[in-house]
Amino acid sequence: MLSLEAMSALDAKVISDAMRLRFYPLAVERAQGCRVWDVQGKAYLDFAAGWAVVNIGYGHPRFREALLSQLERTNFASLISGMHAPALQLAEKLIALTPGDFPKKVWFGFCGSDANETVGRLLPIATGRRRLVSFIGAYHGATATSMAMSAHAAQSHFIGGGHVVKVPYPHPYRCPFGDDVHDCAQATIRFLEDYLFKTICPPDDVAGIIVETIQSDGGDIVPPATFLPMLADLCQRYGIYLVVDDVKVGVGRTGRMFSPEHFGVTPDVLVLGKALGNGIPLSAVVARKEILDAGIGLAIFTTAGNPLSCAAGLATLEAIEQEKMPENAARVGTYLHQRLCELQERHPLIGDVRGMGLMQGVELVHDRQTKAPAAREAAKVVYRAFELGLLLFYVGMFSNVLEITPPLVLSEAEVDEGVAILDQALSDVEMGRVSDEVIAPYAGW
Structure with a gap:
């Protein structure tokens, strides 16, 4: 099996830049349910489902x-x-x-x-x-x-x-x-x-x-x-x-x-x-x-x-x-939205929380009055969340909206786990603990 370093070098050599939209150095080895493991054996909770693709979860029998x-x-x-x-x-x-x-x-x-x-x-x-x-x-x-x-x-x-x-x-x-x-x-x-x-x-x-x-x-x-x-x-x-x-x-x-x-x-x-x-x-x-x-x-x-x-x-x-997955998306999505709104109360970076079911967006701003987009901060939050074991991306015309689209089999316990990581990532960015250098290689949107 190739190491992360070897895969990164080969990826840069053989994969076209025209098909890259990278946010962090993820090299997937396997996945199951709402979890992804990289080539180093580290597990991640997937709040992205590969751009809203894996709705029934990974490895469904x-x-x-x-x-x-x-x-x-x-x-x-x-x-x-x-x-x-x-x-x-x-x-x-x-x-x-x-x-x-x-x-x-x-x-x-x-x-x-x-x-x-x-x-x-x-x-x-x-x-x-x-x-x-x-x-x-x-x-x-x-x-x-x-x-x-x-x-x-x-x-x-x-x-x-x-x-x-x-x-x-x-x-x-x-x-x-x-x-x-x-x-x-x-x-x-x-x-x-x-x-x-x-x-x-x-x-x-x-x-x-x-x-x-x-x-x-x-x-x-x-x-x-x-x-x-x-x-x-x-x-x-x-x-x-x-x-x-x-x-x-x-x-x-x-x-x-x-x-x-x-x-x-x-x-x-x-x-x-x-x-x-x-x-x-x-x-x-x-x-x-x-x-x-x-x-x-x-x-x-x-x-x-x-x-x-x-x-x-x-x-x-x-x-x-x-398996009534739309019903689960509605129920767990409501709970997820509530937990994200709780984050908004604690983090001045969050200007708006919006969504339906398990399609939620968290817009980051420098100031809630002017609504100036916080694009660099969004990139840092996504990168820091990755380091802490959570996968998500950012989207938007101003590249400042954290997008949450997990598999529809997500549980409320997994919501709590993911929101706790996101809470820590937001705090680390707000405290200036994430440098510009770590996100520089990743273009994102």
């Missing part, structure tokens, strides 16, 4: 058995030029589970990026309309069209996607329309309808509006509860398809199987990824039939919808349903 069983039959069969049971069964299950009693179909891919790419490609073809609308702060992926639909500070180098119009996202803590605005959600809808639609973006040329119910990489922003219903109503009135990107917060994380269920909204398109395969590459678009049938062979990937990935998806959904 149902998951392992499903993959082994499928491997005994075949590891591959093409869904482009044939059929196989795992893909058909998973598609049928997704159609049954997702909101909407209209005719639906399913498209399979590998990640949120290719799923959103496909949506962005098919909507203009299906509607004959040229434009899409997305929200500032969104991260929809790392392919050309998904980046065009994104508007995250980390992707400011990307120039393209002139057909996508970006609008402000309703942020209760930092309302883009001003702190004196009474209803940030209403202000957003008015901006869309009374200004954008009447100037540069006529609604009869808008194919779809893509939105995250919680803007995760943008800062774990939970919009006002009225926002999504108002947006859905706007789309219905103008004949615009509503697309919900549930890649990071879906599949049980918020306390419901899919996040739009909290708001009584039925999207025309639901985009899934990350946790759908619990670490095995898998994404899905579940959408109205007329969208996904816009043309033959318009969005095909040779190995997409393969039996192994689909078996992983089926096992993941079955485990989440049968």
Whole structure:
């Protein structure tokens, strides 16, 4: 087995910088449940689940058995030029589970990026309309069209996607329309309808509006509860398809199987990824039939919808349903939120605590009055937490929001353990015990 030092040297030599987003020197050897062990044998409590991927936890027996069983039959069969049971069964299950009693179909891919790419490609073809609308702060992926639909500070180098119009996202803590605005959600809808639609973006040329119910990489922003219903109503009135990107917060994380269920909204398109395969590459678009049938062979990937990935998806959904993981996410998530609010009372660095279920964000600021983002401090807290045995990341347009997305099997005892470590990390940073030098090698967001 390679040592941490040897792995770090080899990693720097052979792995592209284009796929790095590092926060600390983690070299994983194994994992189980909510725990990760590195190559030195040190155990960590995982408050990240690998970017909200491992929802049913590491090493789940149902998951392992499903993959082994499928491997005994075949590891591959093409869904482009044939059929196989795992893909058909998973598609049928997704159609049954997702909101909407209209005719639906399913498209399979590998990640949120290719799923959103496909949506962005098919909507203009299906509607004959040229434009899409997305929200500032969104991260929809790392392919050309998904980046065009994104508007995250980390992707400011990307120039393209002139057909996508970006609008402000309703942020209760930092309302883009001003702190004196009474209803940030209403202000957003008015901006869309009374200004954008009447100037540069006529609604009869808008194919779809893509939105995250919680803007995760943008800062774990939970919009006002009225926002999504108002947006859905706007789309219905103008004949615009509503697309919900549930890649990071879906599949049980918020306390419901899919996040739009909290708001009584039925999207025309639901985009899934990350946790759908619990670490095995898998994404899905579940959408109205007329969208996904816009043309033959318009969005095909040779190995997409393969039996192994689909078996992983089926096992993941079955485990989440049968073990009532959304209910656990709601219950333990409420407890986690309470414990984080207790930290806010003790630590002046914490400006805001927000989230739903086991998707929680802790925004760090230099001053609670000015809300000046504390980005360097966020990087230090994450690094110090790692040293103390806790894994989490920071996100946000200002790189100052601690993101907590643990596996959905997290217990209240593990919440207490993780919050205690976070408490110590915050104290160490506030007391100046974490140097600038230790975080210098890690770019983060």
